[in-house]
Amino acid sequence: MKIGEIAALLDATCILGEERRDEEVIYGFASDLMSDVLTLTQEGILLITGLCNIQTIRTAEMANIQFILFARNKQITKDMLTLAEQENMVLLQTRYSLFKTSGILYQAGLKSVY
Amino acid sequence: MHFEYTILDNDFANAGAASSSIKKILKQLNIDAKKIKRVVIAVYEAEVNAIAHANGGTIYVDIDDKGIEVTIKDSGPGIADLDLAMQVGYSTASQKVREMGFGAGMGLPNIKNNVDLLDIKTEVGVGTQIKMVVNF
Ligand SMILES: Nc1ncnc2c1ncn2[C@@H]1O[C@H](COP(=O)(O)OP(=O)(O)O)[C@@H](O)[C@H]1O
Ligand SMILES: [Mg+2]
Numbered sequence: 001m002k003i004g005e006i007a008a009l010l011d012a013t014c015i016l017g018e019e020r021r022d023e024e025v026i027y028g029f030a031s032d033l034m035s036d037v038l039t040l041t042q043e044g045i046l047l048i049t050g051l052c053n054i055q056t057i058r059t060a061e062m063a064n065i066q067f068i069l070f071a072r073n074k075q076i077t078k079d080m081l082t083l084a085e086q087e088n089m090v091l092l093q094t095r096y097s098l099f100k101t102s103g104i105l106y107q108a109g110l111k112s113v114y
Numbered sequence: 115m116h117f118e119y120t121i122l123d124n125d126f127a128n129a130g131a132a133s134s135s136i137k138k139i140l141k142q143l144n145i146d147a148k149k150i151k152r153v154v155i156a157v158y159e160a161e162v163n164a165i166a167h168a169n170g171g172t173i174y175v176d177i178d179d180k181g182i183e184v185t186i187k188d189s190g191p192g193i194a195d196l197d198l199a200m201q202v203g204y205s206t207a208s209q210k211v212r213e214m215g216f217g218a219g220m221g222l223p224n225i226k227n228n229v230d231l232l233d234i235k236t237e238v239g240v241g242t243q244i245k246m247v248v249n250f
Contacts, residue, residue, distance in 0.1 A: 034215030038155045038224055051215045058130035059215065062154045
């Protein structure tokens with residue numbers, strides 16, 4: 001599914017990587033637990049999370065995840081933005097809950113990991 | 115090649131800085147991406163542990179054409195029951211650690227699943243030393 005399509009479905013704001021709207025992800029994984037994210041082996045994952053701190057970005061870096069969607073309008077700090085920029089990531093933000101976000105994306109055809 | 119990193123006490127903001135640096139070094143050496151991911155996930159979890167459960171520590175990294183060996187040494191409280199600590203779900207993590215997205219008792223099992231060799235030496239009141247090897 002294209003990033004632009006995901007943003008439109010969730011009325012999401014692209015905080016970083018606006019120019020990459022045409023890139024695609026295959027899977028969605030929703031978690032606030034970073035150790036859980038670190039068990040994933042698939043590529044092409046969109047991380048959907050309510051955990052909004054520097055470790056979210058670090059975890060994505062280690063797990064080779066380039067696309068992160070923050071639910072419930074969590075505010076992305078300057079430190080997070082700097083690191084995400086350096087690691088060439090795309091950051092999206094929606095006011096929808098983790099539940100609603102996941103439901104919409106699942107229904108639209110984004111695959112689940114498990 | 116030999117590298118060392120210092121992990122500072124309570125430095126949650128920089129947890130992962132060493133893993134990030136190691137990742138870049140391995141990329142430059144053209145190591146297989148899957149291997150790199152295994153290395154950095156293990157080192158990252160261990161880095162988080164040194165900050166979450168000890169008071170920082172030192173990371174020693176050795177790389178040759180056969181593989182990478184990483185040792186993380188701390189002078190923290192040590193682990194009283196290592197078999198128990200290795201089990202998924204066992205955690206003594208603080209609320210602060212949970213707020214960082216860790217503390218579900220998955221770190222040591224994650225480390226074990228990603229490395230080819232894991233050797234943990236720990237003594238209560240002295241500290242913990244985790245040696246891990248990933249073969250290229
Ligand atoms: N470096 C360390 N020093 C002291 N105790 C540790 C260390 N690493 C791990 N532990 C102990 O082992 C437990 C399990 O670790 P881990 O599997 O990483 O889970 P978590 O960090 O989520 O608690 C920790 O909660 C802690 O009690
Ligand atoms: Mg841990």
